[in-house]
Amino acid sequence: MMEAATNTGGDWLRLIVGLIVVLIFSQLNALFLVWLERKVAGHIQLRYGPMEVGPHGLLQTIVDGIKLVGKELITPFKADKKLFVIAPVLVFMPVLIPFLVLPFGPELIIRDMNVGLLLIFAFSTFSVLAILVGGWASNNKYALLGAMRSVAQNVAYEIPLLLSVMSVVLMVHSFKFSELVMAQHRVWFVFLQPVAAIIYFICATAETNRAPFDIPEAESELVAGFHTEYSGMRFGLFFLAEYTNMFIVSAVATSLFMGGWHGPFGWSLGIPGVIWFLAKTYFLLFVLMWFRWTFPRVRFDQLMNFSWKVLIPLSMLNLLVTALVVKFV
């Protein structure tokens, strides 16, 4: 439906409105997720979480954000000043782009590109560079160790992530999100491609540096990892980027494996597609949080071994089987 609007005056308007909506949505969403994370953590740990500011602490993260904005931006002595300043911007910019192609609902895709899926993965890889820059520029050994870990981890997990996504693409013959979601009108791909779905979710957890794969910022080992030296809103940008990234990987998982805006087995139950989409995405986000507050951290070499020795062969096998089935069945 988007092709009709291409190359017309309405397209520019759509893009600008879309960008503004994306900016607002991603910020509010990140604030909400931080609040949700603290609430989930609290209830898992026999506490309430934030309760004081606003009803059930809903305004807590906004107040925290204001506090972060008001804080001094400290640049460490002997840090690489230019790179140090650029890194938080670099980490935050690429996480906004994927929103342009995410299929929130049948009518709610800002730009339904024919390389939508590729675009998302291209830009999400970008944040690794920013983390490396930040860790290097800090001139802090803990930050550097965290950055190095992050790069190694992302290189290792990008491969099975893409391979698992490829098996879905092979089934649909398209990178376009609208077509990927439409193909799941009756049956969600999580039932047809369970292995790919599980591999994708594990890799997505690692990709977003979430526990149990949060080794780049393992606070018991590396203090705060790559953002040890960052303060104020620069730290805030890393923080917001992490939560926005979580949303993106969950949203991609929803549209690739969980049927996107479709209800289960084609029943929409009269609920609009966008609600289905958001409900499923937030459920996956909840699962990510659940992981974090349940599991201990994996050790660095175990993490790499798991990716290279288990996930990559498994996802290749899955891709091969999918290819054969698509070809001959």
Next chain:
Amino acid sequence: MAEHFAEPVRQHLYSLNLGPQHPSTHGVLRILLTLDGEYIVEADPVIGYGHRGHEKMGENRTYLQFMPNTSRIDYLSGLLFNHGFCLAVEKLAGIEPPERARYIRVICAELNRISSHLLWFGTYLMDLGAFTPFLYCFDDRENILDILDRVSGSRLTYSYCRFGGVTRDIDDVFIEQTRAFVKRLRSRWKDYHNLVTKNVIFIHRTRDVGVIDKDLARRFGVTGPNLRAAGVPFDMRKVEPYEVYDRFDFQIPVGEKGDALDRYRVRLEEMEQSCRIIEQALDQLPDGPYRQERVRLKVKPPRGEVYFAFESARGLTAYYLVSDGSPYPYRCHVRVPSFGNLHCLTEVFRETLVADAISILGSIDIVVPEIDR
């Protein structure tokens, strides 16, 4: 991990100061690490940041005045340290506490041991990156602190023991609460095992990590659960039973290899054994006075010296006191278990990862102020 060191490259070694301000060094401990990538080539623990001169203070105070110091040497098992000091002075001065006092002390000491192990359990898992067990343990530990708070008036640094007894008698409420706590703790094991012990990540993080075998343990004087995890059933409560420990039926849990998983298992089992001791002590609790009235507050032990060793939560702890007949000890020395436990790490850390170093440091359960004294 030795295969990474089969052909040492060692070109780009760099040093990393782990601590003294670091979230996982459990106090102000500094470890100077020489790293090759993330592998540790050399580890050198630097101690002394928390030195308060407790032993010297002991020489300038009466025996009773030193009592509050003892619970601050190791603030996590303060009552055990009080208890040991009390027994040392009683041995030196020839004071015989009444039976009931002995039982009260054992009950409270074992409660304190459980609280110390629970805190270790929580912080160790936090070192491994699991946050939630920490809060669960603190929930349980809170019960112990409340119980001990009622009788001793303090939650961490108790100073509950007195020469010839304890400061206050326990009542029925205490007994009831303690029994309820033991029951509650036992019902929690299932949760802990499901959440932690059976967790694949946890097992992979601890199995064959930081092996302290019998030989290494003997060379560095490692004691307590760390030694028992290596398979040596050495526990002062059994080896040289003091107080009334010989009247209870309890086992000394031992491990096999001496890795972090064994240390974890030994400590968890020890909590269960402490529960058994508490239950038996409550059953056998005699009536009578809780304190010997004739003991002067300012004890004046006769000339002589005493060495008294007991089992604190972290291992063999001992007081060596020399009396010149005055109310002040001539010399007061404390043998703390964490010192030996920490210093064997120079060998254990070699050829491990930084992540493992944190895990090993957590698994041996050190209290840094105890080392620095």
